[in-house]
Structures are given as structure tokens and as C-alpha cells.
Amino acid sequence: MSYVIDRRLNGKNKSTVNRQRFLRRYREHIKKAVEEAVSRRSITDMEHGEQISIPGRDIDEPVLHHGRGGKQTIVHPGNKEFTTGEHIPRPSGGGGGRGGGKASNQGEGMDDFVFQITQEEFLDFMFEDLELPNLVKRHLTGSDTFKTVRAGISNEGNPSRINIIRTLRSAHARRIALTGSSRATLREAKAELERLKREEPDNLGDIQALEAEIARLRARIERIPFLDTFDLKYNLLVKHPNPTSKAVMFCLMDVSGSMTQATKDIAKRFFILLYLFLKRNYEKIDVVFIRHHTSAREVDEEEFFYSRETGGTIVSSALKLMQEVMAERYPVNEWNIYAAQASDGDNWNDDSPVCRDILMKQIMPFVQYYTYVEITPREHQALWFEYERIREAFEDSFAQQQIVSAADIYPVFRELFHRRLVA
DSSP states (O other): OOOOOOOOOOOTTHHHHHHHHHHHHTHHHHHHHHHHHHHHSOTTOOSSOEEEEEOGGGGOOOOOOOOOOSOOOOOOTTOOSOOTTOOOOOOOOSSOSSSOOOOOSSOOOOOOEEEEEOHHHHHHHHTTTBOOTTOOOOSOOSSOEEEEEEEEEESSOOGGGBOHHHHHHHHHHHHHHHHHHHHHHHHHHHHHHHHHHHHOTTOHHHHHHHHHHHHHHHHHHHTSOSSOGGGOOEEEEEEEEEOOOOEEEEEEEEOSTTSOHHHHHHHHHHHHHHHHHHHHHOSSEEEEEEEESSSEEEEOHHHHHHOOOOOOOOTHHHHHHHHHHHHHHOOTTTOEEEEEEEEOSOOOTTHHHHHHHHIIIIIGGGOSEEEEEEEOSSOOOHHHHHHHHHHHHSTTTEEEEEEOSGGGHHHHHHHHHBOOOOO
16 A cells, blocks of 8 residues: 655645635635524624534536436336426435434435634624725824835845846846947957868967957956846835725613613623624724713723613713714714614603704714614614604614614624615
């Protein structure tokens, strides 16, 4: 028995390219598996990827062959159960390779193809086709970002950026320019020496003089260095400013006593998903966290997700604080302003119309997109219906959705932030 071991090294990024090609080919299977994984596990559980299973029938390579052609309908002799046109159901169990069947003494099959995607690939599929709507490049950020681009060839640079082809081309051109006349004279001298040796072999004086001239010309040509310092050419890289949109996302979460612990957990998971999306897809974005019950406070990320503060419910307090922060820190002529609000819909009796007025007059005219998520299995209350009036007035920049259970978080999130086609 002999073994063949292939020790050849893969080309640079060869395996990466092959994996990307494989992921593109089975994109639909992977997206479906990612959506199912998000619905069954915690949003915060992102430290690993996901195991993807592809049915064996879907990884078969296509085969071209000659068929009989036309439509064939055959009823075999001895059949007493089926008639022409009926579909025969697929048998269950019997060695299908996917488990769940009973033991059998016959049948064979093939297991599903199972592979693992990384955390980065999992998040790529998770946030695919999502974006912040109506994002406009209003202004360069305070700390400019740059991207490095090729800008031709330079005579000076870092040795790691030397352009070998252009360097050798320059050296070759220099040698041709400096030795051109000497090479032409050398060719003439060689031709004359051959003529003398052939026609006048006794003319030793002229022959020796030509041999000395040829040796002098060769030495002169060889003194020209193969590579000189001013032959070196380098790839020139320059930094171009990379315009970055300034965007801010306001996260408003209701933490009042009417919000049960399960409802608060769903709200937190929604905002965790939003926070992951923003930080992964947008390098330059501010996030403002606001918690509210009867009063609202701007808090940091840690307190927003883990504080246990609670109380009554006055939603307008959060909207007023948001408007104040907008006016103080985020000029509308420089910033793209977004907001996401999560609540169970309960509010103080006379406060819902106040919320509508604040949004209609002080917030919506200045924001790119505002989303309201109501987390409740019950019927909608006054706040929802007041927000419906806002949606009618700002159809392109206001959206509201209802979440009943944790399984609705990801579908609702995709609905709110799916990429919109530009007409």
C-alpha cells in the first residue's frame, strides 16, 4: 500500500477565496440557518458562529445526460394502490442518515453536509441587506479618516514598496543609453576583426590593435553597473480623505413599573441587536442611551442595559430629553439623527397627545428615521394610535412595529432596517 501526501502550499488566500465561493453558493441555506439560530438563542450569545447543515441532495453536482424526452407516464403491472397521476409519498426512516427513523435491515443514504461558520461570517449574514435609511453625507467627521490609494511611481520610498519591474526596466534603459555607442563600435570592431582574420591573416599589427580596442570597449561596457541607486522605483501611496457621515442613534427605553421583567428583557435584546448592528456597520456613529419612567436620564451603555431602576410612566420625558440633547450637541445641518424607542404602550392618561406634539413639531422634522417598537401581547393603547397619526404625516421617516415574543425581535428588526431601493 502506498500513500501520496501533497505538501504543496496553497497560494495566498486560496483557501479564503474557496470558502467565500462556497458561502456564496449556499447563501440561501446559510441565511435560513442564521435566522433560525437568532430566534432560538440569546442575542448576546455572539462569541461563536453557527453550525450549518445542508441536505445531501443539495450538494450534488449537476450531470448532463441524454433523456428519453417528452412526458412519460407508466403504471407498472401488479399495482393495486395507485392510479395514473397520483404522487407516491416519500418513505420515512430507513437509513436516510438524518436520524429519527427506526432500525431497518435495508436501505442506504447519505448524511447531511455539516460545517461551521465563524462569528464574523455569522454576523455578516445576520446583518446582510440592512442599513440606516436616508443616510446623507452631511459633513466630514471631526477626526478625518483616510484611505490609502496607489498614485503611480516615485523615485523615493520605503524598501518594502519597491517596484521590481519598473526598477529593472529603468536599469535596462540606463545601460542601453550609456553603452549604446560603445556597443555599436564593438560590433563594428568585431566584424572588422573577423574580416582581417579571414582575408589578411598576416596583418598582425591591425589584428592586435583591433583586439586591444575590443577589450577596451568590453571593459568600458562592463564598468556600467547592472543596478544603480537612481534606478530604484517605488510604489507611491497617498492618503485620500474618506468622507464619513456623522450619525447619531438615540435609544429610548421604557423601564417603568408596567414593564414586566420579560418585557424589559425583550426590549434590552432588541437594543443589543441594534447596538451590534450600528457598531459593526458604521465606524463613525454616536449612540445616546436614554432610560425613562416618570423622568428620563441619559445613561451610559452599562447602565442602560443592566440598571434595575423603575417607576411610573411618562413617555414624554424621554422625548423632551432627546430634543434637548439634539439641540445642544447634534446640529441637524451636520448630523444624521436616528431614534429607536421601545415601550409596552402604557402611558400616563394625558401624556400620549403630548408625545405626539413633541414628535410632530420638535423631533420628526429634523430626524432621518424614527422607529417605535411596542412590546405587548395585548391590544394597542392610546400611545400606539397617537403614533399612527405621526406615521401618516411622516410616512418615509417613521415606522412602528409590535413585538409579542422574543422570536419576533429579529424579523421586526429586519423589517425596520431593511435596505430600501432608491427610485
